[in-house]
Amino acid sequence: MCLKNVFLVAVIATFSQGFVHAQYLGYAFHADAKKGEQLYRESGCKSCHGPDGRGAPKAIAGFEQPSTFPDFSKCDQTTPEVNSAYKDVIVHGGPSRGFSQIMPAFGEALSSEQIDDLIAYLRTFCTSRRWPRGELNLPRAMVTEKAYPEDEVVLSTAVNANGAPGNETHIIHEQRFGVNNQIEVDVPIEFQDQNRVWYGGVGDATLGAKRVMYSNLDSGSILSLFGGLLIPSGNRARGFGSGTTTFETFAAFDQLFKSDTFIQTQFGAELPFHTSIAPQSLFFNTAIGQSFGANHGLGRLWTPMFEFIANRDLSTAAKTDWDLVPQIQVTISHRQHIRGDLGLRIPANDTTGRQKQIVFYLLWDWQDGKLNEGW
Ligand code: HEC
Numbered sequence: 001m002c003l004k005n006v007f008l009v010a011v012i013a014t015f016s017q018g019f020v021h022a023q024y025l026g027y028a029f030h031a032d033a034k035k036g037e038q039l040y041r042e043s044g045c046k047s048c049h050g051p052d053g054r055g056a057p058k059a060i061a062g063f064e065q066p067s068t069f070p071d072f073s074k075c076d077q078t079t080p081e082v083n084s085a086y087k088d089v090i091v092h093g094g095p096s097r098g099f100s101q102i103m104p105a106f107g108e109a110l111s112s113e114q115i116d117d118l119i120a121y122l123r124t125f126c127t128s129r130r131w132p133r134g135e136l137n138l139p140r141a142m143v144t145e146k147a148y149p150e151d152e153v154v155l156s157t158a159v160n161a162n163g164a165p166g167n168e169t170h171i172i173h174e175q176r177f178g179v180n181n182q183i184e185v186d187v188p189i190e191f192q193d194q195n196r197v198w199y200g201g202v203g204d205a206t207l208g209a210k211r212v213m214y215s216n217l218d219s220g221s222i223l224s225l226f227g228g229l230l231i232p233s234g235n236r237a238r239g240f241g242s243g244t245t246t247f248e249t250f251a252a253f254d255q256l257f258k259s260d261t262f263i264q265t266q267f268g269a270e271l272p273f274h275t276s277i278a279p280q281s282l283f284f285n286t287a288i289g290q291s292f293g294a295n296h297g298l299g300r301l302w303t304p305m306f307e308f309i310a311n312r313d314l315s316t317a318a319k320t321d322w323d324l325v326p327q328i329q330v331t332i333s334h335r336q337h338i339r340g341d342l343g344l345r346i347p348a349n350d351t352t353g354r355q356k357q358i359v360f361y362l363l364w365d366w367q368d369g370k371l372n373e374g375w
Contacts, residue, residue: 029218031113036121039114043106053125066100068369072125079131080151080367085336086119088298096298098334098374130179132215136222138254139303139329141287142343142359144266147224147252149182149212150174156361158345163355166192168203176367180212184228190240203234204241208248220256225249226268236277244274250283260291280314289329301336303329309345322348325359335374337365 040046048063050056053072055065072078088096090110094103106115137148142156154172167190174184188203208228215222228248234241250268264287272278289305307325312318327343341361347354364371 031116031120033117033120033124035114036117036119037124039110039118040121043110043118045118048102053122063102066102068099068373072122073127075126075128075131078123078126080134080137082134082137083116083119084293084297086122087115090115090118091298096334097336098369128179132180132212132222133217135217136215136220136254136256138256138262138264139289139291139301139305139339140341140361140363141264141285141289141305141307142325142327142341142345142361143307143309143323144264144285144287145210145226145250145252146264147212147215147222147254149176149180149210149224151176151365151367153364153366154361156359158357158359161344161356161358164193166190166355182210184208184210188234190234192239194238199238199240201235201238201240204230204246205233206230206248210252220258220262222254224252226252230270242272242278244272244278246270246272246278261289262291263288279318282312282314284310301329301331305329305343307343319350321350321354323354324348327359333369333374335369337368337374338371339363339365 040049046056048056048061049070049072053070055061055069055071058064070077085097089099089103091105091107091112093105094100096105110118132148134148137150138146140146140150140152140154152172152174154174155169156172157167157169159167168188169190170186170188172184172186174182176182184206186206186208188205189200190203191198191200206228208226210224210226213223213225226249230242230246230248232241232243232245236243248268248270250266252264252266254262254264256262266283266285268283270281270283272280285307287305287307289303291301291303294300294302305325305327307323307327309323309325310320312320324346325343326346327341329339329341332338332340340363341359343359345357345359347356368374
């Protein structure tokens with residue numbers, strides 16, 4: 001079955017399972033934290049989670065706290081969590097997201113609106129408004145970097161679908177620090193058939209830092225700036241590296257709409273120190289997508305996306321290279337901390353030496369759980 005058909009089947013499967021797209025996948029803008037406070041006391045949440053959301057003492061709660069037991073006053077732990085993840089756990093109980101069964105299911109006892117009110121109240125335990133909210137951590141596109149500072153490990157591979165055989169895998173580690181910052185390391189590993197002999201090696205590794213300049217959940221927008229260095233670790237003679245250190249910088253702006261449609265944009269430049277051996281270039285990447293959550297927005301998340309990738313060398317007579325990348329991301333683990341994405345990268349113009357590629361990644365949000373947790 002060709003890739004286009006896989007894509008189509010996935011999209012049809014998505015629509016045929018009674019998917020809804022609520023506001024930000026179940027984020028309720030009109031929830032009432034005051035009503036939630038009362039429910040928190042009356043429904044027994046307080047006896048386990050404590051009056052301040054930090055957890056009741058063991059003698060009162062009567063259970064051993066799991067290592068993942070939430071402290072709702074810790075903004076660094078709670079702000080990356082999306083409301084739909086909380087709602088899933090409250091409606092269906094801990095095991096629904098691979099958590100402990102000590103956390104009971106309240107879907108029978110409480111209405112959907114009451115649970116929204118409860119979540120609005122849980123959100124008041126973190127008192128700082130400065131933290132970017134997890135709803136703005138949009139599904140990662142294949143090429144376009146997102147604005148949200150994430151804790152992720154990604155293995156991203158591109159395999160040539162025509163022309164000379166070859167493949168390239170990026171091992172990417174991203175880690176947050178402080179409220180708004182993230183550092184990242186990206187090491188590419190390449191294999192190419194060059195005149196019927198396979199060569200392999202590392203490419204130019206990237207070390208960089210990203211910082212959120214603006215984020216607002218109500219308007220659904222987030223803006224970040226990035227600065228980094230590409231180190232000439234790749235073999236230039238084999239075509240695996242540029243042979244010079246390159247400064248990379250970009251701005252990323254993402255917009256989430258209340259229909260769970262989103263657009264991610266990234267605009268930047270690559271500025272080699274030795275422009276005699278590698279040209280300066282500009283890039284502009286855009287990803288447009290739409291998320292669909294199974295089970296009224298609380299279950300498995302399917303996100304078809306379409307990317308436009310533009311690159312242009314800053315030399316005279318240079319042309320802008322365009323690529324199109326249709327793809328679909330899906331959450332794999334129940335906790336949604338393991339995700340996969342599969343697509344096709346299609347050069348739209350200037351196709352000599354630029355091949356069609358099958359592209360895919362596996363992503364692990366390691367703050368949300370170990371690899372073997374959350375299934
Ligand atoms: C019997 C004790 C108990 C009661 C009652 C209880 N919880 Fe929990 N809850 C837990 C435990 C234990 C966990 C952690 C599970 C884990 O990490 O494996 C948890 C986890 C959660 C989480 C998941 C947080 C995350 O990290 O994703 C939310 C949200 C939550 N509870 C909300 C509530 C609300 C709201 C109520 C009241 C309607 C409630 N709980 C009642 C014990 C309880």
